[in-house]
Amino acid sequence: MKEFGYQRALDVSGALALLDADPDARFLGGGTNLVDLMKTGVERPGRLVDVRELPLDRIEPTEDGGLRIGATVTNSDLAAHPDVRRRYPALTQAVLAGASGQLRNMATVGGNLLQRTRCGYFADVTKPCNKRDPGSGCPAIEGEHHNHAILGASDHCVATHPSDLGVALTAFGAVVTYETADGPGELPLTDFYLPVGDTPHLETALPPGALITGVVLPPAPVAANSRYRKVRERASYAFAIGSIAAALDVRDGVVHEVRLAFGAVASRPWRAHAAEAALTGGPADAEAFAAAADAELAAARPLPHNGYKVTLMRNLVVAVLSELAEEAAR
Amino acid sequence: MATAPPSTYSAVTLNINGEKHTLTVDHRTTLLDALRERLDMTGTKKGCDQGQCGACTVLLDKRRAVACLQLAVAAEGREITTIEGVAEGDQLHAVQQAFLDLDGYQCGYCTPGQICSAVAVIEEHAAGWPSAVTDDVRPEAGPPPLTPDEIRERMSGNLCRCGAYVSIVQAVARAAEADAAARADRAEQGTEHEGAAA
Numbered sequence: 001m002k003e004f005g006y007q008r009a010l011d012v013s014g015a016l017a018l019l020d021a022d023p024d025a026r027f028l029g030g031g032t033n034l035v036d037l038m039k040t041g042v043e044r045p046g047r048l049v050d051v052r053e054l055p056l057d058r059i060e061p062t063e064d065g066g067l068r069i070g071a072t073v074t075n076s077d078l079a080a081h082p083d084v085r086r087r088y089p090a091l092t093q094a095v096l097a098g099a100s101g102q103l104r105n106m107a108t109v110g111g112n113l114l115q116r117t118r119c120g121y122f123a124d125v126t127k128p129c130n131k132r133d134p135g136s137g138c139p140a141i142e143g144e145h146h147n148h149a150i151l152g153a154s155d156h157c158v159a160t161h162p163s164d165l166g167v168a169l170t171a172f173g174a175v176v177t178y179e180t181a182d183g184p185g186e187l188p189l190t191d192f193y194l195p196v197g198d199t200p201h202l203e204t205a206l207p208p209g210a211l212i213t214g215v216v217l218p219p220a221p222v223a224a225n226s227r228y229r230k231v232r233e234r235a236s237y238a239f240a241i242g243s244i245a246a247a248l249d250v251r252d253g254v255v256h257e258v259r260l261a262f263g264a265v266a267s268r269p270w271r272a273h274a275a276e277a278a279l280t281g282g283p284a285d286a287e288a289f290a291a292a293a294d295a296e297l298a299a300a301r302p303l304p305h306n307g308y309k310v311t312l313m314r315n316l317v318v319a320v321l322s323e324l325a326e327e328a329a330r
Numbered sequence: 331m332a333t334a335p336p337s338t339y340s341a342v343t344l345n346i347n348g349e350k351h352t353l354t355v356d357h358r359t360t361l362l363d364a365l366r367e368r369l370d371m372t373g374t375k376k377g378c379d380q381g382q383c384g385a386c387t388v389l390l391d392k393r394r395a396v397a398c399l400q401l402a403v404a405a406e407g408r409e410i411t412t413i414e415g416v417a418e419g420d421q422l423h424a425v426q427q428a429f430l431d432l433d434g435y436q437c438g439y440c441t442p443g444q445i446c447s448a449v450a451v452i453e454e455h456a457a458g459w460p461s462a463v464t465d466d467v468r469p470e471a472g473p474p475p476l477t478p479d480e481i482r483e484r485m486s487g488n489l490c491r492c493g494a495y496v497s498i499v500q501a502v503a504r505a506a507e508a509d510a511a512a513r514a515d516r517a518e519q520g521t522e523h524e525g526a527a528a
Contacts, residue, residue, distance in 0.1 A: 001358045003338040003356070003357070003358065004336070004338060004357055004358070005335075005336020005337060005338060005357065006336075006340060006357045006401070006403050006404070007336075008404070022336070028401075028404065031399055031400065031401060031404065032381060032396075032399050035360075035399045035400075035401060036380055036381055036399060038358075039379070039380070046335075046336065047336050048357070048401075050404050052404065076393070076454075076459070079459070079460070080457070080458075080459045080460075082469040085460070085467045085468050085469050086468050086469055086470070089467050089468060092460065092467045093462070093467060096460065096461055096462040096464075096467075097462045099487070100384065100486060100487020100488075101394055101447065101450065101451065101454065101484060101487050102381075102384060102387055102394045102395050102396045102447065102487045103381060103396065103399075103487065105390070105393040105394060105395050106390075106395050106396070106399065106400070235482075235483075235486075236462065236482070236483050236486035237486040237487055
């Protein structure tokens with residue numbers, strides 16, 4: 001590991017000033033991803049600005065009935081919060097589906113959104129990777145890509161975003177708030193991650209030097225009837241090969257409102273707008289759910305070894321929406 | 331103006347098992363390496379060193395964490411509990427006793443991490459935290475019973491290469507039962523005390 005400086009920030013302005021003073025500095029949250037990547041040489045910061053103790057560790061109701069989640073709230077505290085469990089249960093389920101109890105106690109919400117892909121070529125500094133070393137190539141396209149993207153990828157990168165939390169936040173229309181030396185800003189999570197295109201090394205629309213201060217969940221009554229389901233290659237403690245966050249409000253057999261987001265299929269948590277549009281106002285039955293999934297997955301461009309994800313996601317949409325429809329009918 | 335290169339080491343004071351230890355660490359030093367290589371506390375084990383096996387599990391401010399991804403310099407100010415600090419003197423923790431009584435190990439290498447993790451699992455469950463296998467996570471549903479499925483899910487961050495999982499699950503269940511009984515006793519005594527005061 002490269003040697004580095006370390007400073008602990010006690011307030012947001014202090015954190016921004018420390019980062020601004022050194023172009024080689026990075027923020028450190030729980031460290032569960034950054035420290036790991038520093039060990040392997042993928043990340044080589046010259047200085048860490050520790051933001052874990054910033055006073056951004058609260059979950060509070062917003063005036064309009066949503067929730068504001070501070071950036072340094074740990075995954076554990078987010079999952080255990082009564083308002084999250086009651087009003088956005090898929091968010092609690094998504095967080096609990098990720099990592100282990102140990103890692104969830106360490107990891108922060110801000111860091112979760114900024115975690116890097118688990119693509120094996122990205123993680124191996126002896127291999128080319130357009131995300132890590134722009135212009136060096138993407139061995140995954142012709143190589144090991146069974147868990148790579150089927151949606152929104154490019155000829156330059158087919159890596160997926162590994163977050164579970166981000167999938168539920170995307171389904172519920174979360175907005176990321178941040179602070180810069182020039183003042184605060186915000187980005188809906190659907191605009192937070194940049195399209196891959198020919199710049200896979202540019203992952204977010206955050207301005208340089210910005211510090212994520214939190215995530216705002218708008219009020220979403222539909223979210224009270226929601227579910228997160230994750231498919232993985234072992235029963236627990238593994239990244240998804242496909243996941244879904246879904247919320248459904250059915251009235252008189254008609255879909256009044258639906259939220260759908262997919263995980264592990266794209267460079268970002270994937271809001272399934274096409275499927276939502278196909279479903280809204282129509283019948284809440286398995287045939288309609290399958291047709292909606294097909295509408296979303298029409299844009300899929302699977303690689304030779306990950307075509308199973310198209311089937312998997314279709315089945316997940318039908319299964320989870322059917323369960324939610326059945327529960328809503330009770 | 332170019333920034334001066336930062337210092338790459340710091341003097342830190344670590345609060346471990348109730349004792350303060352002051353040492354100078356290279357910032358690259360993980361809490362795991364500080365414990366083992368600098369402080370001669372080798373109870374905490376190094377498995378994968380990548381946060382994937384749980385052998386290095388310790389408690390930070392009473393919550394379980396992997397020491398291999400925790401920088402020592404960033405652990406200053408936190409209450410660190412290692413396997414060396416789980417017992418009360420000669421009195422083993424209920425989790426330690428249950429692992430002994432039920433053979434919750436084979437080679438023993440993952441055991442300190444398993445025990446630290448289980449101590450926290452029991453606390454998390456008592457606090458009403460749901461898990462990924464909990465059917466209904468809404469608070470109104472109440473805490474899920476600590477079934478073998480719940481224990482397996484909650485302990486899934488601790489790998490055992492010997493495969494002693496069957497008896498590990500039994501040991502955690504027994505320790506959790508003992509803990510729940512002790513909590514019920516305390517609650518009852520507390521109620522009686524309140525009654526006497528009234």
